[in-house]
Amino acid sequence: xxxxxxxxxxxxxxxxxxxxxxxxxxxxxxxxxxxxxxxxxxxxxxxxxxxxxxxxxxxxxxxxxxxxxxxxxxxxxxxxxxxxxxxxxxxxxxxxxxxxxxxxxxxxxxxxxxxxxxxxxxxxxxxxxxxxxxxxxxxxxxxxxxxxxxxxxxxxxxxxxxxxxxxxxxxxxxxxxxxxxxxx
Amino acid sequence: xxxxxxxxxxxxxxxxxxxxxxxxxxxxxxxxxxxxxxxxxxxxxxxxxxxxxxxxxxxxxxxxxxxxxxxxxxxxxxxxxxxxxxxxxxxxxxxxxxxxxxxxxxxxxxxxxxxxxxxxxxxxxxxxxxxxxxxxxxxxxxxxxxxxxxxxxxxxxxxxxxxxxxxxxxxxxxxxxxxxxxxx
DNA sequence: AATTGACAATTTTCGTATTAATGTCAGACA
DNA sequence: TGTCTGACATTAATACGAAAATTGTCAATT
Numbered sequence: 001x002x003x004x005x006x007x008x009x010x011x012x013x014x015x016x017x018x019x020x021x022x023x024x025x026x027x028x029x030x031x032x033x034x035x036x037x038x039x040x041x042x043x044x045x046x047x048x049x050x051x052x053x054x055x056x057x058x059x060x061x062x063x064x065x066x067x068x069x070x071x072x073x074x075x076x077x078x079x080x081x082x083x084x085x086x087x088x089x090x091x092x093x094x095x096x097x098x099x100x101x102x103x104x105x106x107x108x109x110x111x112x113x114x115x116x117x118x119x120x121x122x123x124x125x126x127x128x129x130x131x132x133x134x135x136x137x138x139x140x141x142x143x144x145x146x147x148x149x150x151x152x153x154x155x156x157x158x159x160x161x162x163x164x165x166x167x168x169x170x171x172x173x174x175x176x177x178x179x180x181x182x183x184x
Numbered sequence: 185x186x187x188x189x190x191x192x193x194x195x196x197x198x199x200x201x202x203x204x205x206x207x208x209x210x211x212x213x214x215x216x217x218x219x220x221x222x223x224x225x226x227x228x229x230x231x232x233x234x235x236x237x238x239x240x241x242x243x244x245x246x247x248x249x250x251x252x253x254x255x256x257x258x259x260x261x262x263x264x265x266x267x268x269x270x271x272x273x274x275x276x277x278x279x280x281x282x283x284x285x286x287x288x289x290x291x292x293x294x295x296x297x298x299x300x301x302x303x304x305x306x307x308x309x310x311x312x313x314x315x316x317x318x319x320x321x322x323x324x325x326x327x328x329x330x331x332x333x334x335x336x337x338x339x340x341x342x343x344x345x346x347x348x349x350x351x352x353x354x355x356x357x358x359x360x361x362x363x364x365x366x367x368x
Numbered sequence: 369a370a371t372t373g374a375c376a377a378t379t380t381t382c383g384t385a386t387t388a389a390t391g392t393c394a395g396a397c398a
Numbered sequence: 399t400g401t402c403t404g405a406c407a408t409t410a411a412t413a414c415g416a417a418a419a420t421t422g423t424c425a426a427t428t
Contacts, residue, residue, distance in 0.1 A: 028420060029422090030419095039372050039373085040372085041373085041424090044422065139357075139360065148354065152337075152354075153333070153341065155344075156336040156343075160335075169329065170329065170332065170333055173323075177325070177330060177366065178362075212388085212389060212390085213389075213390070213391090214390095223404090224389095224390090224403090225391090225402070225403055226402060228391065228392080229401085233390080233391070234389090369428105370427105370428090371426105371427080371428080372426090372427080373426085374423105374426095376422095377420105377423100379420070379421080380417105380420080381416105381418070382417075383416085384413100384416105385413085385415105387410105388410080390407105390408080392405105393404105394405095394406100395402105396402085396403080397401085398401085398402100
């Protein structure tokens with residue numbers, strides 16, 4: 001049994017695959033159970049309910065992405081390149097997912113507590129990154145407010161961008177002008 | 185008849201009032217006709233169809249707002265204060281309207297060509313404002329892209345802001361950091 | 369102890385009847 | 399004569415009961 005993945009792993013992976021492909025509304029616990037190779041009641045032994053499954057999936061994906069980003073950040077030399085990489089990696093993630101699975105739009109709905117948490121987490125990362133620089137800049141705003149502006153600004157760009165390449169250009173412009181403002 | 189407003193005026197004003205209160209989907213041509221004090225067929229002599237009426241209303245409100253903004257801009261001394269006033273006046277307009285009439289959310293739906301035009305117009309205004317400064321800054325982006333980032337960044341802030349006062353704070357932070365970036 | 373078939377409760381979907389809204393035009397009106 | 403409207407056909411939204419699907423639970427099984 002050591003070679004087989006645990007039922008928790010299979011449940012989480014199955015849920016991740018189905019949710020990211022079809023979004024929240026259009027996936028059923030039955031779909032997930034089939035993907036995970038278990039019965040539907042067995043799934044309820046792993047997740048209390050559908051919403052909890054969704055929260056776990058979002059939180060897990062976010063944790064992976066943030067860890068991945070943090071690992072790269074430590075290799076980068078300055079604030080500008082750190083911010084740029086963080087925002088490109090994080091901001092493009094959603095756009096690429098949406099381009100791959102247009103049905104999964106509700107994965108980014110801020111009405112989900114898990115989605116708001118994703119934004120809060122990234123905002124915390126950005127706040128940490130820019131705190132030192134902000135105190136030296138002549139801006140009156142707090143690092144937290146500046147991070148909020150940067151992060152939700154990224155969200156606004158999603159509506160302007162026509163495709164991932166365009167999004168990349170816009171994010172780069174956004175981040176570099178932001179970095180310049182707080183580095184001055 | 186000189187004292188009475190023309191039917192075109194009454195139609196436009198009536199349409200403006202009803203659309204801004206109930207949004208596009210929940211207003212009927214009948215509602216507008218009543219407000220405008222004319223029969224429904226008479227309304228069709230002014231507007232070809234409902235969508236045209238909506239476009240006219242959005243375009244007219246936008247024209248008024250942009251004219252109003254432009255008048256103030258000419259009295260302001262520098263780029264920073266001009267940008268700040270423009271973005272506060274323009275960006276808060278929608279938030280305040282939405283706070284007043286929550287049913288009218290679809291007034292800002294980018295699927296409406298008229299709404300996209302509103303963004304394009306403001307983007308053009310911002311591009312014009314910042315063009316000189318950008319050429320002196322060390323940013324590689326074009327004024328048009330920078331304006332796009334600023335304008336759609338404002339849109340993103342709407343989802344972060346909890347109320348008009350919070351929105352005001354966020355917009356101010358956004359604009360001031362932006363202004364600093366292109367003024368350096 | 370772990371799992372599931374089967375169940376009640378709830379939600380979604382579907383077909384259909386009904387109502388409402390849109391856009392048009394012949395004819396009424398001034 | 400030119401402006402306007404009552405009445406109409408067409409299309410779209412709504413209401414609603416029946417059917418199907420989904421959720422969450424538990425007694426029974428392995």
